[in-house]
Amino acid sequence: MSLRLSTVILPVHRWHEGGRERWRRAEELGFHAAYTYDHLSWRTFRDGPWFGALPALTAAATATERLRLGTLVSSPNFRHPVTLAKELISLDDISGGRITLGIGAGGNGFDATALGQEPWTPRERADRFGEFLRLLDRLLTEAAVSHTGTHYSADEARNIPGCVQRPRLPFAVAATGPRGLKLAARHGQAWVTTGDPKLYEEGTPEQSVEALRGQVERLGKSCADTGRDVAELDKVLLTGFTPDRNTLLGSVDAFVDFAGRHQELGFTEIVIHWPIPDSDFATDQAVFEKIATEAPGQLA
Template sequence: MRLSTVILPVRRWSEGGREVWQRAEELGFHAAYTYDHLSWREPFRDGPWFGALPTLTAAATATSRLRLGTMVTSPNFRHPVPLAKELLTLDDISEGRITLGIGAGGSGFDATALGQEAWTRRERTDRFTEFVPLLDQLLTHDEVTHEGTYYSAHEARGIPGCVQRPRLPFAVAATGPRGLRLAARYGQSWLTTGDPVANNAGTPAESFAALARQTEGLEKACAEAERDPDTIGRTLLTGFTPDRPLESTEAFLDFAGRLGELGFDELALHWPIPGTPFEADEHVFERVATECAERLHQR
């Protein structure tokens, strides 16, 4: 199992931002992701919040081994054509270290920042089912023309293509049947935060059972796509289930072991931020990144 981290874009680059990404590489994390939002919920709503893709570009020049990515990009304020060009460029600058976490988006601040009414869940999914295939085309073809319900491209160029072939990997965030079908068809990995109902009101056991049902849904979607389910990675973005895996190294190893039984091969841990829901003992966090990661690798 691989351990990754999520570094929220809340620090000025010149005031500790660079050092956090470099420290993530020093600790041996597989990847470091950042949120691709225009702003986020409390307590971050009225504080510093920087753009994901410029932050990842800077991180690419400050590191050399660490994989980098978004968690997650969505159609809420992105269009596939300019996004593809930016991702192609970022993949080049990082020398092929980019993973695109991509999801349908939510109903939070991003949903209305451009002045539009927030889409319903069905409307978000409708757009997502067109967004992902078009982005796949844009990143794998020299030229794309597409006329869709929500997105169009006219002779959009993708030259010279990604460093990673046939394109940079997609980690598709999904919980429902339509999203899981997209993950099965286009994802190199599947991403989840767990079940929202179980996360908010359930016990750790109930949350684990909900995750098991999600993995069953993924396997069903893979069967429909005639894809071997073992060929798609499974990533859990931690911090939302009712578990408390960063209370101690023992708690984390138990947590990771149970998820490994469900086939998860990557856990993404939020970099600790004091005074927020992602507060954690930094000593425990670093021990998890080093000692626990080594023990998990040996299993």
């Protein structure tokens, strides 16, 4: 299978001041998909512009025709399955069935406390994520859902006419731990990773590749345990968080070398950040666009 190349466009630009043009340009450059982060604010961007993911994707859907669109990733931190399902069905309809939901357990960043709650423990995040994902799966595939859970409930929630994509829009489940990988195996059409966060500061590219190899192997075991062929899942690497993050977009050759090594591990899609000057994602725009247009042909 040829390796797909996608991008992630952070929601930091006003729509009429460069926002729309970036999504249109992503389609022109031939990216498989363009995603955005689903946060209320994020890291070093917290004190600057940051727009909502689903409204931004809705606008992007009307500005593009072929490009797949999605979140990388949504989480339970500030969302509820019932309201999220309604918004996703609407977005899937507006886009003509071009939406992928990237979804994960969330973390302990700003989103975790923005609604005034105490941050959840890792165990509680995992518990909530499992219940959230199972209920969301039902809400997107059944016309009416009632459910009483530990953390989330629904009372005859209606979702008619359902998704354009059948039986529902695809889930790309972000996970590295055993419980999350089991959810990816059971509910996902794709699996997402950013690598091993313990290697971010002082790890080597070689260590990162081995860590990712281990994650892919554990995903395969989780799939086997649930009676599923791991080949059914796309395997998505969101770049920017591995030890070679500062060099992989330096040239077409550097990226092709990076992507080829990860394609050998079984990854089917690699996602690179749209350049943002004066940030961790500052990349030469011309080189970025050259990678977008030239690298896929070398990775077929």
